[in-house]
Amino acid sequence: MNYIKELNEPQALAVQTVEGPVMIIAGAGSGKTRVLTYRIAYLIQKGVDPFNILSLTFTNKAAKEMKERIAKVVGITEARNLWMGTFHSVFSKILRAESDKIGFPANFTIYDSDDSKNLLKTIIIEMGLDDKIYKPNMVQNRISSAKNSLINAIAYKLNQDIQADDLEARRPKIGVIYEKYVMRCFKASAMDFDDLLLKTYELFHQYPDLLHKYQHRFKFVLVDEFQDTNFAQYAIIKQLSALYQNICVVGDDAQSIYAFRGADIGNILNFKKDYPELKTYKLEQNYRSTKNIVAAANSVIEKNKNQLEKIVWTDNSEGSKIQVIKATTDNEEGNFVAQSIFNFRMNHQLANKDFAVLYRTNIQSRAMEEALRRLNIPYRVYGGLSFYQRREIKDILSYLRLCVNHNDEEALKRIINYPARGIGKTTLDKIIVAAAENEISVWQVLENIKKLDIKLAPAIVKKIDEFRQLIHGFEIMIRQKNAFDAASFIASSSGLLKDLYSDKTPEGVNRYENVQELLNGIKEFTENNKDHSDGNFLPRYMEDIALLTDADKDEDDEKDRVTLMTIHASKGLEFPYVFVVGLEENLFPSQLSINSREELEEERRLFYVAITRAMQQLTFSFAQSRFKYGNLIHSDPSRFLHEVDESYLDFAHAGNQQRVFQGKKIESGGLNLNSYSIPAHSHLKKVSIASKSSTKGDPVGSFKAGLEVMHARFGKGKIVSIDGNGDSKMATIKFEKDGEKKLLLKFAKLQVVKD
DNA sequence: CCAAAGATTGTCACA
DNA sequence: CAATCTTTGG
Numbered sequence: 001m002n003y004i005k006e007l008n009e010p011q012a013l014a015v016q017t018v019e020g021p022v023m024i025i026a027g028a029g030s031g032k033t034r035v036l037t038y039r040i041a042y043l044i045q046k047g048v049d050p051f052n053i054l055s056l057t058f059t060n061k062a063a064k065e066m067k068e069r070i071a072k073v074v075g076i077t078e079a080r081n082l083w084m085g086t087f088h089s090v091f092s093k094i095l096r097a098e099s100d101k102i103g104f105p106a107n108f109t110i111y112d113s114d115d116s117k118n119l120l121k122t123i124i125i126e127m128g129l130d131d132k133i134y135k136p137n138m139v140q141n142r143i144s145s146a147k148n149s150l151i152n153a154i155a156y157k158l159n160q161d162i163q164a165d166d167l168e169a170r171r172p173k174i175g176v177i178y179e180k181y182v183m184r185c186f187k188a189s190a191m192d193f194d195d196l197l198l199k200t201y202e203l204f205h206q207y208p209d210l211l212h213k214y215q216h217r218f219k220f221v222l223v224d225e226f227q228d229t230n231f232a233q234y235a236i237i238k239q240l241s242a243l244y245q246n247i248c249v250v251g252d253d254a255q256s257i258y259a260f261r262g263a264d265i266g267n268i269l270n271f272k273k274d275y276p277e278l279k280t281y282k283l284e285q286n287y288r289s290t291k292n293i294v295a296a297a298n299s300v301i302e303k304n305k306n307q308l309e310k311i312v313w314t315d316n317s318e319g320s321k322i323q324v325i326k327a328t329t330d331n332e333e334g335n336f337v338a339q340s341i342f343n344f345r346m347n348h349q350l351a352n353k354d355f356a357v358l359y360r361t362n363i364q365s366r367a368m369e370e371a372l373r374r375l376n377i378p379y380r381v382y383g384g385l386s387f388y389q390r391r392e393i394k395d396i397l398s399y400l401r402l403c404v405n406h407n408d409e410e411a412l413k414r415i416i417n418y419p420a421r422g423i424g425k426t427t428l429d430k431i432i433v434a435a436a437e438n439e440i441s442v443w444q445v446l447e448n449i450k451k452l453d454i455k456l457a458p459a460i461v462k463k464i465d466e467f468r469q470l471i472h473g474f475e476i477m478i479r480q481k482n483a484f485d486a487a488s489f490i491a492s493s494s495g496l497l498k499d500l501y502s503d504k505t506p507e508g509v510n511r512y513e514n515v516q517e518l519l520n521g522i523k524e525f526t527e528n529n530k531d532h533s534d535g536n537f538l539p540r541y542m543e544d545i546a547l548l549t550d551a552d553k554d555e556d557d558e559k560d561r562v563t564l565m566t567i568h569a570s571k572g573l574e575f576p577y578v579f580v581v582g583l584e585e586n587l588f589p590s591q592l593s594i595n596s597r598e599e600l601e602e603e604r605r606l607f608y609v610a611i612t613r614a615m616q617q618l619t620f621s622f623a624q625s626r627f628k629y630g631n632l633i634h635s636d637p638s639r640f641l642h643e644v645d646e647s648y649l650d651f652a653h654a655g656n657q658q659r660v661f662q663g664k665k666i667e668s669g670g671l672n673l674n675s676y677s678i679p680a681h682s683h684l685k686k687v688s689i690a691s692k693s694s695t696k697g698d699p700v701g702s703f704k705a706g707l708e709v710m711h712a713r714f715g716k717g718k719i720v721s722i723d724g725n726g727d728s729k730m731a732t733i734k735f736e737k738d739g740e741k742k743l744l745l746k747f748a749k750l751q752v753v754k755d
Numbered sequence: 756c757c758a759a760a761g762a763t764t765g766t767c768a769c770a
Numbered sequence: 771c772a773a774t775c776t777t778t779g780g
Contacts, residue, residue, distance in 0.1 A: 058770090088770060089770095112770090193770055257768080258769075261769060261770080360768075362766085362767085363767095383769085423756095424756045549770060566769095567768080569769085591767090593767085628766090628771090629765075629766085
């Protein structure tokens with residue numbers, strides 16, 4: 001256990017205190033993953049059976065990575081037996097194992113939020129309600145937060161407060177919609193994401209002996225990212241650890257950013273009330289960022305009232321100040337950021353992957369993408385439309401889903417007429433009505449289409465029967481073949497592949513490729529699970545995939561690209577150079593958040609998360625106007641810019657210096673005009689962005705290939721080639737010591753040695 | 756039943 | 771603006 005020596009004092013205590021309730025408050029960059037890894041390794045080396053350890057993480061990827069790290073300490077065989085995964089994936093496993101207790105088949109489908117929204121929309125229309133009043137999104141949120149508070153449909157209708165709320169909002173029927181929705185999911189043998197929590201809780205609540213079984217099984221419970229757990233998740237953790245009380249939660253209240261989907265920061269703030277015996281350890285030393293960044297982050301987060309006391313500090317170097325870039329429009333902002341990345345990269349010999357651009361909303365990626373593309377800087381956008389949400393992917397998965405679970409109504413609706421087989425909307429509506437009237441699943445209507453008295457033309461009935469037989473044939477196929485063979489067979493003989501292949505537009509080609517990519521994924525799954533009997537069958541694959549997100553998809557992380565993502569998606573990551581863009585009122589903080597202290601504090605925590613991703617250098621940017629709904633709107637700089645102590649900031653000009661130097665005023669609500677003059681000795685001058693003046697003197701024009709030159713850091717070298725124009729003119733130079741490097745002539749300060 | 760044109764509406768983050 | 775939904779005419 002040599003690794004204990006690698007830890008600082010609170011880290012070591014957090015690793016070695018394994019009995020009883022423990023809370024680890026892990027400041028940003030304080031080595032949390034390390035502590036968690038070693039804690040589990042320590043448990044195992046102390047003789048705890050890995051089978052008895054449950055570790056809940058935020059993403060599947062985090063679980064996988066941690067398992068690998070633990071395997072390095074204790075060996076792969078031990079690590080493999082750990083129960084490790086997201087709440088949703090662990091609970092879905094339990095629910096499948098115990099499904100008979102709650103009347104579901106073990107192969108139940110997991111509806112994603114699109115599926116459940118569609119179902120809600122169907123129900124609302126069926127009930128004759130106006131979907132302008134009962135907006136599916138709104139109804140879905142309402143039901144989701146009820147489930148996250150462990151309020152089922154019956155409780156919802158009985159709860160006076162909720163009913164009063166709904167009545168006042170003139171939406172008294174939400175309870176009824178909820179009830180019907182639950183019934184429809186049940187008939188479809190489907191659960192939504194929230195059900196995985198609610199039903200796990202209810203299962204344990206209803207069957208104490210079963211709870212007991214799992215309490216014994218999970219003698220040690222660890223929860224990562226505890227600040228982002230919701231009421232239901234916390235309730236289940238409490239149930240599970242009630243017997244042994246070996247519960248360890250890890251988190252940082254300052255990074256709680258998921259209240260919008262039900263996360264309750266109160267769980268971490270009030271944890272001690274539930275466990276008076278609690279031992280708390282605070283990891284306050286930051287190993288990630290410079291002093292300047294840590295201090296700036298602290299100066300922001302201290303504005304929040306609702307937080308646990310802690311002092312994050314660092315031994316790292318001072319670092320540079322935070323650059324602030326002002327742009328006139330969102331497009332200009334993109335150009336400045338791209339140019340700035342280009343300059344930093346050339347000036348400091350950095351890789352693209354050292355950079356991240358973080359934004360509040362996904363739409364902001366577009367301006368950034370365009371600008372980066374213009375400068376030929378490779379990038380990768382995370383988030384946005386998920387791979388699994390793409391039309392063609394959902395289509396093919398719907399075929400697979402329907403084969404695994406015939407009752408899956410949403411899957412059936414999606415594919416019964418795709419590719420077109422003459423079963424249109426009218427027919428489908430009749431079938432769905434028949435299903436609701438007879439209280440059976442939609443599939444069961446298809447099976448009994450002749451017996452049921454539905455007014456359908458014989459030709460249509462024949463088509464429906466053909467569809468039913470098609471799916472039935474696939475089902476038999478699934479039992480006989482492995483996941484890949486079955487899936488590729490289904491993809492082609494359903495006609496789906498052919499349909500996609502016939503579309504030769506760029507989008508069509510892309511769709512076809514996406515389906516191929518999915519099939520490749522299934523192939524990989526099949527290969528990986530060859531040895532397990534039945535382990536490579538399609539139903540097993542379908543269980544895995546429902547809870548996967550893009551973050552879990554294996555990507556070629558090797559490629560050297562700039563990262564573009566939302567701040568939410570950046571949680572837990574770090575980058576040497578970080579740009580936080582769009583720092584404008586009504587965007588960040590979001591317009592929807594500025595009316596309540598709680599929501600504003602969450603936005604501030606989000607800002608804190610953004611700042612603390614940076615290791616070396618941080619840059620803020622904002623635009624004075626940006627496009628929204630197609631028209632240009634004026635934006636004021638974010639209040640958050642004022643909240644960072646000014647001594648940590650450096651105000652650079654993003655272009656239009658002339659304007660400021662000519663004394664033109666910045667619109668009211670802007671930052672102090674004086675802050676915008678460049679301090680005479682600022683290093684920013686050297687990296688000043690897109691300054692047009694420097695093209696004039698052109699110190700870069702006289703270099704050409706073949707010249708022998710001298711560089712301050714790399715020594716003697718020979719110019720291989722020159723590319724680009726103006727400020728972005730750069731030279732590929734072969735240095736005697738370090739080999740070939742690309743340098744921006746503007747910064748390289750080369751001296752000619754010999755012609 | 757389907758394709759194309761026209762109208763609408765929303766955008767905050769996500770497992 | 772752009773994606774999605776609705777209407778219309780064939």
